[in-house]
Amino acid sequence: MTAPILAIAGYTVKEHVRNRVFQLVYLFMAVLVAGALVVSALAQDQRLRMMMDAGLAGMELIALIGILFVTVNLVREESESRSIYLLLSRPIERWQYIVGRYLGTLSAVGAGIVLMTLVHAASLLFFGWRPDALYAAALLCAFGKIAVMGGLALFLSLATTSTPSATAFTLFLWILGHFSGEIRFLVEKSTNPFVTALGWGVGAAAPDFAFFNIRDFMDAATMPGPEWYAWLAVYTLGYTAATLFLSSWIFSQREF
Amino acid sequence: MNKAVIRLSAATKIYRRSHLGKTTESVGVDGVSIEVPRGQVFGLLGLNGSGKTTTIKMLMGLLYATRGEVTLFGKTMPDPEALARVGYLPEAAYLNRYLTGRETIRLFATLGGIAAGDREDRVNAMVEKVGMSEWADKRIEEYSKGMVQRICIGQALVHDPDLLILDEPITGLDPLAINEIRNLILWLKSQGKTVFLSSHDISEVARVCDRIAILCAGKLARTAEASDFRENPDRLEEIFEETVRGTQRVGALSFG
Numbered sequence: 001m002t003a004p005i006l007a008i009a010g011y012t013v014k015e016h017v018r019n020r021v022f023q024l025v026y027l028f029m030a031v032l033v034a035g036a037l038v039v040s041a042l043a044q045d046q047r048l049r050m051m052m053d054a055g056l057a058g059m060e061l062i063a064l065i066g067i068l069f070v071t072v073n074l075v076r077e078e079s080e081s082r083s084i085y086l087l088l089s090r091p092i093e094r095w096q097y098i099v100g101r102y103l104g105t106l107s108a109v110g111a112g113i114v115l116m117t118l119v120h121a122a123s124l125l126f127f128g129w130r131p132d133a134l135y136a137a138a139l140l141c142a143f144g145k146i147a148v149m150g151g152l153a154l155f156l157s158l159a160t161t162s163t164p165s166a167t168a169f170t171l172f173l174w175i176l177g178h179f180s181g182e183i184r185f186l187v188e189k190s191t192n193p194f195v196t197a198l199g200w201g202v203g204a205a206a207p208d209f210a211f212f213n214i215r216d217f218m219d220a221a222t223m224p225g226p227e228w229y230a231w232l233a234v235y236t237l238g239y240t241a242a243t244l245f246l247s248s249w250i251f252s253q254r255e256f
Numbered sequence: 257m258n259k260a261v262i263r264l265s266a267a268t269k270i271y272r273r274s275h276l277g278k279t280t281e282s283v284g285v286d287g288v289s290i291e292v293p294r295g296q297v298f299g300l301l302g303l304n305g306s307g308k309t310t311t312i313k314m315l316m317g318l319l320y321a322t323r324g325e326v327t328l329f330g331k332t333m334p335d336p337e338a339l340a341r342v343g344y345l346p347e348a349a350y351l352n353r354y355l356t357g358r359e360t361i362r363l364f365a366t367l368g369g370i371a372a373g374d375r376e377d378r379v380n381a382m383v384e385k386v387g388m389s390e391w392a393d394k395r396i397e398e399y400s401k402g403m404v405q406r407i408c409i410g411q412a413l414v415h416d417p418d419l420l421i422l423d424e425p426i427t428g429l430d431p432l433a434i435n436e437i438r439n440l441i442l443w444l445k446s447q448g449k450t451v452f453l454s455s456h457d458i459s460e461v462a463r464v465c466d467r468i469a470i471l472c473a474g475k476l477a478r479t480a481e482a483s484d485f486r487e488n489p490d491r492l493e494e495i496f497e498e499t500v501r502g503t504q505r506v507g508a509l510s511f512g
Contacts, residue, residue, distance in 0.1 A: 007366035011355055018354045018395075082350035086411065089316045089344040090367035091336035256318040 004092040005100040012104025016070060017111075025112040028062045029119050036123050047127050052135075055120040059113060060142040064174070067109045067146050071153035072166040074101050075251065085256060095248035098154070102244060106150050113143060134218050140229075141212040144236040148207045149174060151243030158250040176206035211235040261419050261450045262292035262315065266324035269310050284310035286474040287324065292452055292467075294418075297445050299465035300454040303500055307474040308454035309347065312423045315452070316344055328419065340369050343412035347424040349404040353397035357388050357407040360396065361414050368415030378414055386410040402433055409440065420444055422453035426460055438464055458496055462489035470499045 016022075032055060039050045075098075078084040087097060117139060121131070152173060157166040176183070180203060187199040211232055217224050269284035285307035292298045302308050313319040314326045317334025331338040351360055362379045370378055383392045386406040396404060412420060422441075426434045441464045444451050455461050461468060462485050470478045478499045485492035 003369075003372075004367050007363055011352065011359065011363050014359065015352060015354045078352075081352075082346070082348070083352050085316075085318060085346050085350055086344065086364070086408075087367065088318060089339060089342070090364065091340035091369060092367055093336065255320060256313070 001096070004090075004096045005103065008087070008092075008097055008100025009104035009107060012074075012101050013108045013111075016105060016108035022112060022115075024062050024066045025115050028058055028116050031058065032116075032119055032123060036127075040127075044128055048124065048129055051120075051124055051127060052129070055124070056138050056142065059116045059120065059139075060145065062116065063109055063113050063142065063146045064149060066112060067105065067150045068153050068167065068170055070105055070109070071102075071150050072157040072163050072170065074105060074154060074157065076157060076163060079256065082256075088256065094252040094254075095244075098248045098251050099244060102150060102154055102247075106147055109146055109150070110143060113139070113146070133223055134214070134221070137224060138214045138218065141214045141232070144232055145207075145209065145212050147236055148239050148243075151240040151247075152207060155243040155247045155250075158247050158254075173206040176202055177209040180206065180208040180210050207239055208235065259293055260291040260327075261294050261296075261329060262290065262298070262452055263327045263330075264288050264290045264311070264314070264324070265327075267311070267314060267321045267326050268323040269307075269314060269319055270322040283474045284319075285314070285471070288471070288474075288476045289324075290469055290476065290479075292450060294450055295445070295448050296466045297441060297451040297464055298453070299461040299468040300452070300471060301456075301458065301461060301468055301496055302454075302471035304456075305473075306471040306500075308471060309423055310474075311471070312421055312452075312454060315421060316342070340415070341418045343415070343417035343420045345408055345412045345420070345422045345425055347427065349401075349408035351396050351404060351407060351411075354395060356393050356395050357399070357403070357410075358383055358392040360407055361392075361410045364411035365414045368417075370415055382410045382414045385413075401428070402430070405429065405433065417449070419450045419452065422451065424454055424456065426455065426457055434460065458493045459489055462486070462492040468492070470496060472500050 035054060036051065039047050042050065075084070078087075088094070121129075121135075125131075149170065153166065153170045156169045156173075157163070160166045160169060183199050183203045183206075187196055187203065190196050190199065214224070266287045266289055268286050268288075271282045271284055273280050273282075288307070288311060290298075300308050300311060310319060314321050315328060315333060317339065320334075326333045328335070328338040329341055355363065358379060361382050362375065365375050365379050365382075383389055386409055388403065388406050388410070391399065391403060396407065399407070422437075425437050425441075429437065438460060441451055441453070445464075451464075453461075453465075466482045468480050468485075469476055470480075478495065480492070480495055485495065
């Protein structure tokens, strides 16, 4: 059961690495080096703070752009080029194709995050940074967000009829995901049943990025407890599994 | 016991398209019944739009029959167990251009269920058989049309299928390549394999097929045995013209 998934994930990684994902990584590296030159004029503590914040935010943004634009075209491109005909004419289930393509894309973007992290960490070390576990936790959160957004983008690419609409919906839900607390507050306080229903629906569909909020811990310089990590893992796996399940169902109805 | 490798029983495919709340229907194939026993080379003839590719896509599980039944090896399609015994060569070779020829054949060997221990030997042997040893480690995007066709043949045969389905296998090929495809079909027949092919080229079909069916506007208009045309290949052209005359969906060109 896993061999077809791994085979599909493997060729997906090769396709992305040979195609375009890593161009974004190189862009990040160039921007990081240029940024380091600019902030080198600042005092050391400010320098580190800026490099840390801008670097983590930049990595997350670039990984998000990467997974979004790759994933919304993941199945569509293969359908338009008709190379999907041969793949689906092999003894594989449709869900195996979806899971393989998703895992391959996530692995390629994950490899990009690792490369960016190496460059980022090296530049921080150059400015006198001492590695800490919070940095690793921040990277874990960024990867969790990317995993969730990849699943969502894949689902929306199959549920909508065009790449622009899938991209727009994914970005819209990504933005809403940062306001999950506010949406919950609105649902609790509102007496209007329409607003309550709408808020509940949007809150259920959009990813809840409150689970990935490492910023409060970084500001307080404290490590999150094990239950925080457990909820992070449960939420990431649960949301991703739900989007992959729905994607597989839609894809199983497709004809080519 | 069901001895037919391929069985289409009153298979019908109706394409439905919805736009702005209005649904339009068009018939791809209409009530087609065909049986192909083991070891036979079966040719499907018809004009453009007659339903040949639709029939083949139903056999491959890429399209679902609206009515009727489509079975391969006694299994209703799409069925992974049946697909494991089928090789498919589509009308144009649709391969992922970022992979090399060897990676492509390896991917399809894996998806075809060849055990890991056996895989590399099978892949290397197939690369050699299709005459691509020198080019196998270059990407598909660097290949000529003939080279892509060879890799496509390799992916169709690497898992040693019992049934080969060829959709317009000689369209757009040069005379040497056509000769190679003809020899391939005859070799498959000598190995006891079943071959199902669609084509416009009546003379080629007359040379290799044991039985033919002619589709007109989605309906099975006629079948003929090799004994009806093998001695005189022009006879098949006459049979074809008699059958399809007046069924074109567009008018004739009327220049000069």
